[in-house]
Amino acid sequence: MKRKKILITSALPYANGPLHFGHIAGAYLPGDCYARYERLKENEVLYVCGSDEYGIAITLSAEMAGRTPQQHVDLFHKMNKDFFDHLNFSFDHYSRTTCKGHKELVQQFFNDLLQNGYIEEKITDQLYSPKDDKFLADRYVTGTCPQCSYDKARGDECQNCGASYEATDLKNPRSKITGAPLILKPTKHWFLLLEKFREKLLEWLDSKDWKPNVVKFVKNYIEELKPRCITRDSYWGVPLPLPGTEGKVFYVWFDAPIGYLSATKEWAEKIGEPERWKDYWCDPDTKLVEFVGKDNVPFHAVFFPAMIMGQKQFYKLVDELPANEFYNLEGRQFSKSDGWYIDLEDFFKKYTSDQIRYAIAANAPETSDSEFSWKDFQNRCNSDLLGKYGNLVNRTLIFAAKHCDGKIPEMKDLEEVDRTFLNEIRGLIGQASKCYEEFKIRRASQIVMEIAQKGNVYFDAKKPWVSAKDPSLHRSMANTIACCLECLKALALVSFPIIPGTAEKVWHMIGQKKPFSQNRWNDLEEKNLLPGTQLPTPEVLFRKVEDEEIVLESQKLRSLSQNKQDPLATIQEFQKLDFRVGKVLSAEPVPKSDNLFKLSIDLGSEKRTIVSGIRRHYSAEQIIGKNVIVIANLAPAKIMGVESQGMLLAGKNGDTLEVLSVDTLPPGSKVS
Ligand code: MF3
Numbered sequence: 272m273k274r275k276k277i278l279i280t281s282a283l284p285y286a287n288g289p290l291h292f293g294h295i296a297g298a299y300l301p302g303d304c305y306a307r308y309e310r311l312k313e314n315e316v317l318y319v320c321g322s323d324e325y326g327i328a329i330t331l332s333a334e335m336a337g338r339t340p341q342q343h344v345d346l347f348h349k350m351n352k353d354f355f356d357h358l359n360f361s362f363d364h365y366s367r368t369t370c371k372g373h374k375e376l377v378q379q380f381f382n383d384l385l386q387n388g389y390i391e392e393k394i395t396d397q398l399y400s401p402k403d404d405k406f407l408a409d410r411y412v413t414g415t416c417p418q419c420s421y422d423k424a425r426g427d428e429c430q431n432c433g434a435s436y437e438a439t440d441l442k443n444p445r446s447k448i449t450g451a452p453l454i455l456k457p458t459k460h461w462f463l464l465l466e467k468f469r470e471k472l473l474e475w476l477d478s479k480d481w482k483p484n485v486v487k488f489v490k491n492y493i494e495e496l497k498p499r500c501i502t503r504d505s506y507w508g509v510p511l512p513l514p515g516t517e518g519k520v521f522y523v524w525f526d527a528p529i530g531y532l533s534a535t536k537e538w539a540e541k542i543g544e545p546e547r548w549k550d551y552w553c554d555p556d557t558k559l560v561e562f563v564g565k566d567n568v569p570f571h572a573v574f575f576p577a578m579i580m581g582q583k584q585f586y587k588l589v590d591e592l593p594a595n596e597f598y599n600l601e602g603r604q605f606s607k608s609d610g611w612y613i614d615l616e617d618f619f620k621k622y623t624s625d626q627i628r629y630a631i632a633a634n635a636p637e638t639s640d641s642e643f644s645w646k647d648f649q650n651r652c653n654s655d656l657l658g659k660y661g662n663l664v665n666r667t668l669i670f671a672a673k674h675c676d677g678k679i680p681e682m683k684d685l686e687e688v689d690r691t692f693l694n695e696i697r698g699l700i701g702q703a704s705k706c707y708e709e710f711k712i713r714r715a716s717q718i719v720m721e722i723a724q725k726g727n728v729y730f731d732a733k734k735p736w737v738s739a740k741d742p743s744l745h746r747s748m749a750n751t752i753a754c755c756l757e758c759l760k761a762l763a764l765v766s767f768p769i770i771p772g773t774a775e776k777v778w779h780m781i782g783q784k785k786p787f788s789q790n791r792w793n794d795l796e797e798k799n800l801l802p803g804t805q806l807p808t809p810e811v812l813f814r815k816v817e818d819e820e821i822v823l824e825s826q827k828l829r830s831l832s833q834n835k836q837d838p839l840a841t842i843q844e845f846q847k848l849d850f851r852v853g854k855v856l857s858a859e860p861v862p863k864s865d866n867l868f869k870l871s872i873d874l875g876s877e878k879r880t881i882v883s884g885i886r887r888h889y890s891a892e893q894i895i896g897k898n899v900i901v902i903a904n905l906a907p908a909k910i911m912g913v914e915s916q917g918m919l920l921a922g923k924n925g926d927t928l929e930v931l932s933v934d935t936l937p938p939g940s941k942v943s
């Protein structure tokens with residue numbers, strides 16, 4: 272069999288904040304499982320990824336955090352990398368778009384497109400800050416919504432009415448950072464003439480057998496192609512390679528996908544064969560598989576392919592584009608800023624990377640959105656990993672240590688039930704193989720557990736503990752354990768792409784010496800274990816996740832987000848308020864309002880006018896004479912034309928309202 276060259280990429284994550292399990296489920300874990308599988312199948316796999324480090328979002332966050340963009344991406348690039356290491360990712364190279372060589376490659380892409388007639392320059396009016404002497408990108412702009420007049424609308428859409436527009440449509444545009452007013456000023460930008468690729472793209476797409484919904488979406492997208500601006504006014508990004516263009520850089524989605532090539536080049540240099548990247552990118556026989564989240568599909572199926580089609584030299588176009596849906600956290604999107612997230616440092620102190628890899632794989636968002644929940648995580652860990660997988664490994668090895676001299680027994684004179692069992696396991700290995708080839712890690716994870724369950728059922732049915740007591744049945748007992756050990760081998764094999772750490776342990780626990788990754792899938796599928804091999808003392812694979820832990824984790828999740836929504840008040844903040852007892856002297860309805868009273872209140876040393884919304888609940892007679900509780904030091908406010916000099920306290924529940932009062936304390940008494 273000829274080894275196939277397979278180049279695998281996962282979308283380059285931004286170096287702009289910590290990654291979370293939502294990202295992992297989309298473009299990363301499926302890519303890693305696939306890479307691990309194809310390596311076992313003896314293909315020539317190269318798996319590259321890296322941090323996406325340019326773009327306006329990054330300059331904005333960096334400035335807000337008081338860092339330079341370089342400091343900012345250095346920080347998060349390292350965090351990204353550590354996160355992937357923690358999760359046992361098997362990238363052959365993890366690069367970054369600020370790496371050496373990326374800039375030149377991006378500029379070369381641009382020059383080719385320009386010379387081939389796919390780029391046009393245009394002068395348009397853009398928002399400019401005379402005070403800061405610069406053009407501001409959408410994200411830096413705020414102003415009044417052209418639709419609803421909300422005065423803090425964002426540069427691209429209004430968070431009040433939902434309208435979307437160009438930043439230049441905003442009324443009274445200002446800089447989000449300095450508040451400086453902005454004016455329209457003409458500036459030159461470069462546009463990629465995407466519509467020129469329409470026919471070529473459609474024809475190319477016809478040769479793909481991608482998921483129908485992806486193809487349909489992409490076709491519609493191609494129909495509507497228009498020239499797209501690929502430059503920005505910014506100091507952070509790959510500069511244009513043209514004279515007189517200071518302050519212009521490429522749009523991040525123009526440079527980022529070229530990052531796949533620069534990462535491959537950097538890898539080639541790292542291994543001391545600088546030309547090796549061409550083996551992958553410039554050879555039509557390479558299979559290129561790009562793992563992405565669904566929001567990245569247009570860039571990978573249209574924008575980047577068009578950029579490649581417009582080059583003077585041949586580069587690979589994507590062959591497979593596995594695109595996953597979204598992975599949420601207990602019903603909502605993961606969001607650090609809303610406090611809806613999992614503290615990863617804490618997580619990895621308590622749980623292993625295989626537990627989370629398995630939980631994500633078992634619930635991978637392949638056909639629809641899915642989510643992480645603590646309850647599901649506990650279930651996957653306890654009933655699957657511990658109850659099925661761990662259980663079979665444990666009982667088989669303990670039994671072998673006790674009754675088979677701690678060695679792999681020989682298989683001889685197998686019974687029908689043994690042969691059926693081995694055949695079924697083999698069938699499941701074949702099914703798993705197909706799943707990995709088709710990027711279906713959810714189904715693959717189910718097959719892992721089906722294999723474990725088959726093993727457990729077989730063990731129970733054959734009752735080796737009974738045959739152990741009767742010397743005439745020792746042959747059958749030995750066969751049972753030999754078959755179970757074959758099942759453990761199958762488990763290690765089929766689970767390796769998803770839970771590599773565990774598979775490696777099982778592999779050593781069945782007496783094998785070389786690292787698991789040096790195996791070949793087909794060998795393990797075909798050849799039996801060597802009888803007589805010494806088995807080391809088994810170790811425990813998984814720890815039980817207790818109910819109490821899960822209750823605590825769920826509480827922690829909810830309190831983190833609660834704190835964000837209702838920050839705690841300090842005692843000092845509370846003490847700032849001056850609560851007093853006040854006697855209601857009079858109550859007049861406020862004209863044109865059906866719920867307001869203008870109250871006159873005696874606070875002991877002075878009289879106050881307070882406007883209060885209690886008229887639907889109290890008549891004038893009911894409220895006059897009451898000793899109510901008033902906030903005496905509230906800043907005065909005009910309500911329906913009347914100045915209110917305080918506020919009185921009332922409890923409310925649905926439609927019921929009750930004013931707080933005390934019976935015997937005189938007006939002016941302090942309340943605290
Ligand atoms: N950084 C982008 C995201 O996280 C993905 C970039 S993919 C690449 O959505 F192809 F542009 F690199």
Ligand code: ZN
Pocket residue numbers: 416417418419420421424429430431432433434
């Ligand atoms: Zn609006």
